[in-house]
Amino acid sequence: MDPYSQRLTKLYLMYLLGLLGFLAFLAGAERAGLPPRWIGYTFLLATIVLYAAIGVASRTSDVVEYYVAGRRIPAVFNGMATAADWMSAASFIGMAGTLYFSGFDGLAFVMGWTGGYVLVALLLAPFLRRFGAFTIPDFLGARYEGNLPRFIGVAAVVLASFVYVVAQIYGVGLITSRFAGIRFEIGVFVGLAGVLVCSFMGGMRAVTWTQVTQYAVLIVAYLAPVFILSWTVTGIPAPQIMYGKVLHDLTKVEQRLATDPHEMEVRELRVARAAALEAQTAALPGSLVQARESAEARLDALRSQPNAAAREIAVVQRQLREMPANTLDAHSQWSRARSDELARARPPLPHAQPHAGTTGQETTDARNNFLALVFVLMVGTAGMPHILARYYTTPGVASARRSVFWSLFFILLLYLTAPAYAVFAKWEIYTRIVGSPIAELPAWVASWGKVGLVKIEDLNHDGVLQLAELTLNPDVILLALPEIAGLPYVISGLVAAGGLAAALSTADGLLLTISSALSHDVYFRMINPRASTPRRLVISKTTLLLVAFLAAWLASQRPDSIVFTVGFAFSIAAAGFFPALVLGIFWERANKWGAIAGMAAGLATTLSYAVLTHPFFGGSMANAWWGIHPIASGIFGVVSGFVTIVLVSLVTPKPSEAARSLVLSLRTPRPKAAAGANTSDLDNRATF
Incomplete structure (x- = not known):
């Protein structure tokens, strides 16, 4: 190990000891009577201050440091930074909830996101590092000889990364609003400040070392609650091994709930509500006018009563505000509500049963x-620009390969635990919450209800909570698990800090990727090649600010669940990049026009399918092909991308000799002495 790596290792070990000491201090303070709210404040404030200090200390005005961290990040630390960059709010917050509701089928996320790194290691990372550019559009511009392929690459970078970053900032808003006690919309912009302070001044250099720091916080925060819960439930603190036993017992509980008379009564009530919504939708537009007049009449009647409860008035006022504005909105909103009611009316499907369904x-x-999602997530991982850019930061090709190994190792620590999280969470809810008197539910139900992630409806008015009366947002499962299990509040604060670290680390990388694509690939490469270094950095930071605030505004509108939003970003990356990158490296005949047509066709197919099938865009699953959900729309985009690139390349002129030489140089190993030297990188040539 070289002296630089030794010094970094020593500093990181000291940091880990300091983190454990900080946790021990807060645990002691809680026992001494420190209020839970102050514990939450301390966790959030201390971690953001730490990340900000690293961001300030890593500030730089050097272009190579800003874009690729000086190309000197050791493989282990680059793997740690990549893992933090990768384990976004979707992995940290959303995956446990997805597995909670999807059971076996949720493993598609685990398999796809980890399996994608095999494709990265074999097909992309070493070759892109040997090319040695700053961004993925850099490679596209050089390999496919022109600014048009570069521009389409920039469009794909911005689109995929922007969808992805919205989900991260949404996760930040959830955490800050719940644990800091502020409104969700304000929490989004408070969290945004933590994102910007890390990436704004130091670029990739600051982001890298912040992410290395954040990895320790998020992995400790993820593992601690489920290890404690495993010890509490099974007597053995090994959740990855013991959750199989809990799953066996959970199956019996699921069978009991499926035939419970009270549960069946509530499910029948939901079916009746779905039928009413169907009739209401069929009676449009008259039913909308009638519903609005009825709500206004109820509000007038309540206001005329001197002893009317303010809460009842507020409920009716909210119903009026949320009422559809027109017939089209009413049809969409009521159709979604009907589908939700029918979904809630189903008995709990066995958690361990693969591809569970009520019909063939x-x-x-x-x-x-399941298969389509695994494919899209694997290929999307291999095409995700903010991940591929991390392998430009290593000293050489060998380090890039080792970085992929370390990335996968650090990611697996979380992914192997996620299925256990879902099973232990479901066990706690099914055995401790379901069947309890509604008046005696724990405080976390009301706390998360204020954020909008938990909803209770006593449909049969028996005062007891049935499973079909409990609505949980998937994003609440992990964040609320310490409170659900009755663990000390310091664990809840730790989980919040971990979720914040996961969201911030990924948001930093994504925002930097977007700003780099716009400032480096559009402004510097296409508009003003003679721009000075200070001007390039100013453009990068300006675009970073603009994109960050736009993403925060969109996140404040509460889009779809974190996991769906991120999954759709992977469909975009898969269709936009994977065919062009793989064929650009391994097929010399792939040319400029094939790449342009292929990337455009892949993106158009993916986006069109999402518009046709997702309710957010006014689509419906009635338009789906082979029943594939919009989250996996990239499977059609990837196929169309490959086919289009091959066909168009074959009927248009061959690429130039320079482009074919570039392909050959990427696949030809260099002498060992030159492979790790920055001076031998292709980015020192004028090819891009």
């Missing part, structure tokens, strides 16, 4: 979606 067609569709 549903089982077939579930299997098709």
Whole structure:
């Protein structure tokens, strides 16, 4: 190990000891009577201050440091930074909830996101590092000889990364609003400040060392609660091993709930509500006018009563505010509500059953979606620009390969634990919450209800909570698990800090990727090649600010769940990049026009399918092909991208000799002495 790596290792070990000491201090303070709210404040404030200090200390005006961290990040630390960059709010916050609701089928996320790193190691990372540019559009511009392929690459970078970063800032808003006691919309912009302070001044250099620091916080925060819960439930602190036993016992609970008379009564009430919504939708537009007049009449009647409860008035006022504005909105909103009611009316499907469905067609569709999602997430991982850019920061090709190994190792620590999280969370809710008197539910139900992630409806008015009366947002499962299990509040604060670290680390990398694409690939490469270094950095920081605030505004509108939003970003990356990158490296005949047509066709197919099938865009699953959900729309984009690149390349002129030489140089190993030297990188040539 070289002296630089030794010094970094020593500093990081000291940091880990300091983190453990900080946790021990707060645990002691809680026992001594420190209020839970102050524990939450301390966790959030201390971690953001730490990240900000690293961001300030890592500030730089050097272009190579700003864009690729000086190309000197050791493989282990680059793997740690990549893992933090990768384990976004979707992995940290959303995956446990997805596995909670999807059971076996949720493993598609684990398999796809980890399996994608095999593709990265074999097909992309070493070759892109040997090319040695700053961004993925840099490679596209050089390999496919022109600014048009570069520009389409920039569009794909911005689109995929922007969708991804919205989900991260949404996760930041959830955490800050719950644990700091502020409104969600304000929490989004408070968290945004933590994102900007890390990436604004130091670029990739600051982001890298912040992410290395954040990895320790998020992995400790993720593992601690489920290890404690495993010890509490099974007597053995090994959740990855013991959750199989809990899953066996959980199956019996699921069977009991499926046939419980009170549960069946509530499910029948939900079916009746779905039928009413269907009739209401069929009676449009008259039913909308009638519903609005009825709500206004109820509000007038309540206001005329001197003893009317303010809470009842507020409920009716909210109903009026949320009422559809027109017939089209009403049709969309009521159709979604009907689908939700029918979904809630189903008995709990066995958690361990693969591709569970109530009919043969549903089982077939579930299997098709499982396979399609695994494929899209694997290929999307291999095409995600903010991950591929991390392998430009290593000293050489060998370090890039080792970085992929370390990335996968650090990621697996979380991913192997996620299925256990879901099972232990479901066990706690099914055995401790379901069947409890509604008046005696724990405080976390009301706390998360204020954020909008938990909803209770006593549909049969028996005062007891049935499973079909409990609505949980998938994003609440992990964040609320310490409170659900009755663990000390310091664990809740730790989980919040971990979720914040996961969201901030990924948001930093994504925002930097977007700003780099716009400032480096559009402004410097296409508009003003003679721009000075200070001007390039000013453009980069300006675009970073603008994109960050736009993403925060969109996140404040509460888009779809974190996991869906991130999954769709992977579909975009898969279709936009994977065919062009792989064929650009391994097929010399792939040319400029093939790449342009292929990337455009892949993106157009993916986006069109999402518009046709997702309710957010006014689409419906009635338009789906083979029952594939919009989150996996990239599977069609990847196929169309590969086919289009091959066909168009074959009917248009061959690429130039320079482009074919570039392909050959990427696949030809260099002498060992030159492979790790920055001076031998292709980015020192004028090819891009």
